[in-house]
Amino acid sequence: MEKRRIVIAADHAGYPLKQALIGLLTAEGYPVADMGTDSTASCDYPVYAEKACKYLTEGNADLCILCCGTGIGMSMAANKIKGIRAACCTDIFSTKFTRLHNDANVLCLGARVLGEGLAWELVQAFVTTDFEGGKHARRVAMITEIENRR
Numbered sequence: 001m002e003k004r005r006i007v008i009a010a011d012h013a014g015y016p017l018k019q020a021l022i023g024l025l026t027a028e029g030y031p032v033a034d035m036g037t038d039s040t041a042s043c044d045y046p047v048y049a050e051k052a053c054k055y056l057t058e059g060n061a062d063l064c065i066l067c068c069g070t071g072i073g074m075s076m077a078a079n080k081i082k083g084i085r086a087a088c089c090t091d092i093f094s095t096k097f098t099r100l101h102n103d104a105n106v107l108c109l110g111a112r113v114l115g116e117g118l119a120w121e122l123v124q125a126f127v128t129t130d131f132e133g134g135k136h137a138r139r140v141a142m143i144t145e146i147e148n149r150r
């Protein structure tokens with residue numbers, strides 16, 4: 001399978017995890033675009049969620065990974081953007097099924113919740129699992145219809 005193009009971003013709390021994931025993804029041959037932040041200096045996660053999601057929805061990457069303290073703020077901000085289906089995950093099952101059934105295009109991770117080892121397992125499940133389509137495509141289209149209507 002062709003390696004998916006990944007865009008990644010974090011706030012200060014997610015910065016160390018982002019750096020670790022960039023190293024691991026790059027070592028596995030994934031093209032990774034880093035949208036910041038560039039240090040552990042305090043910053044605002046919505047800025048980085050928007051920047052990375054813009055990069056994704058403009059077609060420059062296939063999947064996005066966002067890291068903050070809990071993963072929740074990043075997912076809330078990302079899900080305000082048209083075309084984004086962001087999932088904040090802490091277990092392998094949900095991570096796999098949000099690709100299979102929801103066609104999630106953004107994985108949000110909590111650096112203060114997950115160890116680096118588990119975070120890497122989740123990332124690997126996310127980037128190697130395909131959307132199942134079929135009846136799930138109809139439901140994902142319904143999410144888009146809500147997005148367009150509300």
Ligand code: RB5
Nearest residue numbers: 013068069070072073074
């Ligand atoms: C930063 O302190 C923290 O609020 C942020 O990283 C994130 O957890 C928000 O959801």
